[in-house]
Amino acid sequence: MHFKKILTIFLAAVLTFSSLTVFCVGAEEPEGLEVEVEAESTASAISSQPMIYNAGEEIKVTLRIGRNTGVTSVMLYIDYDETVLELIEYTAAGLLTEDDSLTAYSTSKGDAYLAFYSENYPNVSCATGVLAEITFQAKAVCAADTFVQVSLFQNNEGLCTLWDENDKKMKPVPFSSENAHFSVHSIDAGEGVVTAPTCQEGGYTTYVCRACKETVIGNLTGATGHTAGEAVEENRVEPTCTEDGSYDSVVYCTVCESEISRETVIIGAVGHTAGEAVEENRVEPTCTEDGSYDSVVYCTVCESEISRETITIGAVGHDLHDVIAKAPTCTEAGWNAYQACRREGCGYSTYQELPASGHRFGEPTVYEPNYHQEGYSVHTCIVCAYEERYDFVPALELLPGDVNGDGKITQTDYLLLKRAILKLSPLPEEFAAAGDFDGDGKTTAADYLLLKRYILFGEVDASSLE
Ligand SMILES: [Zn+2]
Ligand SMILES: [Zn+2]
Ligand SMILES: [Zn+2]
Ligand SMILES: [Zn+2]
Ligand SMILES: [Zn+2]
Numbered sequence: 001m002h003f004k005k006i007l008t009i010f011l012a013a014v015l016t017f018s019s020l021t022v023f024c025v026g027a028e029e030p031e032g033l034e035v036e037v038e039a040e041s042t043a044s045a046i047s048s049q050p051m052i053y054n055a056g057e058e059i060k061v062t063l064r065i066g067r068n069t070g071v072t073s074v075m076l077y078i079d080y081d082e083t084v085l086e087l088i089e090y091t092a093a094g095l096l097t098e099d100d101s102l103t104a105y106s107t108s109k110g111d112a113y114l115a116f117y118s119e120n121y122p123n124v125s126c127a128t129g130v131l132a133e134i135t136f137q138a139k140a141v142c143a144a145d146t147f148v149q150v151s152l153f154q155n156n157e158g159l160c161t162l163w164d165e166n167d168k169k170m171k172p173v174p175f176s177s178e179n180a181h182f183s184v185h186s187i188d189a190g191e192g193v194v195t196a197p198t199c200q201e202g203g204y205t206t207y208v209c210r211a212c213k214e215t216v217i218g219n220l221t222g223a224t225g226h227t228a229g230e231a232v233e234e235n236r237v238e239p240t241c242t243e244d245g246s247y248d249s250v251v252y253c254t255v256c257e258s259e260i261s262r263e264t265v266i267i268g269a270v271g272h273t274a275g276e277a278v279e280e281n282r283v284e285p286t287c288t289e290d291g292s293y294d295s296v297v298y299c300t301v302c303e304s305e306i307s308r309e310t311i312t313i314g315a316v317g318h319d320l321h322d323v324i325a326k327a328p329t330c331t332e333a334g335w336n337a338y339q340a341c342r343r344e345g346c347g348y349s350t351y352q353e354l355p356a357s358g359h360r361f362g363e364p365t366v367y368e369p370n371y372h373q374e375g376y377s378v379h380t381c382i383v384c385a386y387e388e389r390y391d392f393v394p395a396l397e398l399l400p401g402d403v404n405g406d407g408k409i410t411q412t413d414y415l416l417l418k419r420a421i422l423k424l425s426p427l428p429e430e431f432a433a434a435g436d437f438d439g440d441g442k443t444t445a446a447d448y449l450l451l452k453r454y455i456l457f458g459e460v461d462a463s464s465l466e
Contacts, residue, residue, distance in 0.1 A: 032174030033074060033160055034067040035131070035150055037181060056138060059085070061148060063114070063132040063180070070124040071173050073117035074160040077153040080136065082110035085148070089135040104132050113153065124162060150180035199226045199256045226253035226260045241272045241302045272299035272306045287318045287346045319343045328354045330384050359386050369393045371405070371430060398434040401451050405431040414451050421448045 038061070063078070080087065090112055092104035106112035114132055118125045136148075152159050152175050161170040188210065197203030203221040208214070231249045239245030245267040251260045277295045285291030291313040297306045318341035328334030333353045340349035359381035369375030375393035380386070401409045403416045405428065417435055420427045420443070427435050427443075435443035437451050 031069045033071045034176040036064050036066045036179040038062045059136045061134045064130045065128045068126050068128050070126050070162055072161055072163045075153045076114040078112035078150050080110050080148045085136040086139050088137050092132045093130040150177050197221050197224050199253055227255050228260055229254040239267045239269050242269050244269050273301050274306055275300040285313045285315050288315050290315050318348050328356050330359045331356050369395050371396045371398055401437045403427050403431050403434045414455055417448050421445050
């Protein structure tokens with residue numbers, strides 16, 4: 001475990017460079033450099049940390065950079081127990097770029113060194129990957145403190161650095177080597193206690209180290225994984241006519257009964273089941289106008305209306321019957337032969353009225369009025385003999401005292417009335433009523449005396465007779 005001159009020279013060289021610095025910090029990565037170690041025993045099936053080996057076995061150790069947010073140079077120190085391990089090969093793998101410089105050096109005293117710097121320094125390297133490979137050979141069984149540990153040389157934080165362009169000098173970069181160590185034990189491979197793997201957890205063999213008596217674990221085997229059973233159906237929702245159903249197709253492990261997968265499977269809607277078409281909203285046709293009805297199909301399952309079609313029912317046409325002709329008369333209309341629809345409410349007909357012809361009157365006969373009756377004209381229809389009277393003239397009025405009906409009151413009237421009163425001869429029957437000269441309803445001697453006075457004196461005064 002000695003510091004070597006070559007590293008001092010290397011560091012001095014690094015510090016003389018100067019140019020642009022580039023950062024390559026990732027979004028989530030903690031800043032700095034992390035070094036890890038992986039160890040593998042080539043002579044044994046055992047391959048886990050802590051490392052187990054037996055004398056004579058080779059142990060290959062890989063040194064790698066697991067995380068690197070930017071480094072210009074680093075110098076590592078690898079410490080190992082030289083009483084147990086013999087370093088038989090040490091190779092700097094040259095992981096980075098072709099230009100980078102990687103130098104490895106080891107002793108047989110349990111020390112190894114490794115220096116890296118960027119050849120085009122001070123550019124930053126963000127490389128990750130294998131830095132070096134070291135092959136050890138086990139010399140003896142385990143010792144309790146047997147280990148391999150990687151650290152910064154002399155634990156000097158100034159040996160993992162980044163060029164700071166602003167300050168023109170190297171600055172330390174955080175360094176981690178938490179996973180850059182392992183310990184070694186010696187076991188009897190035949191004495192392990194096997195823990196079988198389960199579906200989800202790996203199996204392993206538990207050994208007790210012959211040297212330190214610690215319990216160590218090796219022979220790791222992967223989890224077996226689940227054993228898928230037949231898919232089973234769960235949470236079934238039956239589809240309806242219009243809506244999809246679904247179920248979960250679930251696979252369980254036949255070994256541990258864990259649910260391995262669950263897939264929702266859609267069961268398509270089954271669609272409606274059409275029933276017999278039914279008739280709705282029927283409107284009967286008439287003689288001249290179409291009727292209609294809706295032909296409706298319902299789903300027999302959900303009763304939804306699936307379709308509705310309006311069907312036209314053609315007009316039925318008239319139900320005609322013949323009506324024979326009838327001639328018009330003087331007073332009543334007639335018609336020609338026609339056809340009429342018998343259907344109730346239709347009213348269709350070709351009926352055409354032949355108007356009444358009216359009477360045809362012959363020459364009129366004129367009757368003059370007299371003292372007993374009115375005068376008038378009369379004519380008679382030559383077709384139907386209907387008689388019609390018209391041009392009425394009022395009956396003639398008697399002049400009181402004019403007993404001979406000549407329209408005047410004269411001496412003659414006086415003589416005729418006197419003879420009638422004396423019962424010598426009656427008044428002409430036609431004018432007898434005119435004898436009641438004073439209008440008292442009777443023909444008496446008073447009428448005769450008044451008529452005489454009227455003729456003589458031109459006056460009539462009935463009261464003078466009393
Ligand atoms: Zn041990
Ligand atoms: Zn399982
Ligand atoms: Zn339906
Ligand atoms: Zn009709
Ligand atoms: Zn007539």
